[in-house]
Amino acid sequence: MAQFYTLLTDVGQAKLANAVALGQTIEITELAVGDGGGSLPTPDSGATALINEVRRAPINTSTTDPDNPSWIVVEQVLPPDVGGWTIREIGIFDVDGDLIGVGNYPETYKPVLAEGSSRTQTVRFVLEVSDTAAVTLKVDPNVVLATRDYVDTERDEHEASRNHPAATEAAQGMARxxxxxETDAGIDDGKFITAKKLKAWVKQATESVMGLLKVATQAQVDAGDDDTTAVTPKKLRWGVDYSFGTTGYIALPSWMGGLIFQWARLSALGDAQNTTFNFPIAFPTGMLSGYLSILDSSNNNAAQTEHVFFNDGTQSATSVDIYTYGPNSSGINFNVIVIGY
Structure with missing residues (x-):
């Protein structure tokens, strides 16, 4: 007999025979490795556990040997972060946790990175059964680690295949x-255009012909006399700002002259007093004009005899003084609107 081999345990033989007789299957779910307690063991059909199990995990892949239809090949990948022991024995377990097959293994030390060297290692368990249809091998895709050979094979097959999804506006894919x-017609949404074909098609857009447009500069937008460039939303809104409330402002875009309107409701300090209106925002250049109106409130009709006006020489980019006079000036309310740019 060969030095290294696997065999069904007594429990495995009984379960397999029962599954064949009843037309059922046994489900293999896990593979375990052990160090044999320090020496190479001889597989024992009466075993119910490994001599010294060091790791058990779900199986990664399972296949039937193409040259030997009665051989089931179970595979597990040991990642770099497990090890620090020598593999001498191997076993497979079913969904009930019973040891179905056991075997010895060529002594192989599995290092870990902390020891200064590590590797990903594949362990295979080959088991001969009388009826492979009676054995189901359960692979959990959430814990599977692929070997490099498997990845390379799958990648080669994928790259050689032309069975790839077509690209759409929502998903990446293949395109012709x-x-x-087709480029000139502009009606096919399933192919892409090369730079060479696009160059042959390029033409200036007009009101009646589709084509290319250059983005206008802010100066061109402000001037408003160029009919061959495109205006972006950012440049169209450039300079627009506003704040609405009892005190507030609205600034027009630069292409509308950049005018700024600001307003407030103020209360006079008293007879022959200046009340300062500090603008919500500074005029980039300065104030142009303004409007004042008294509000007849707590002082009733007496307020109508009071007077308010802009105090000449106090206008700036940030404020203006408003002069009030009259015996009932203190506390009268008035509206003010100023215009600048």
Missing amino acids: IATQA
């Missing part, structure tokens, strides 16, 4: 290069 006729 459009012909020049």
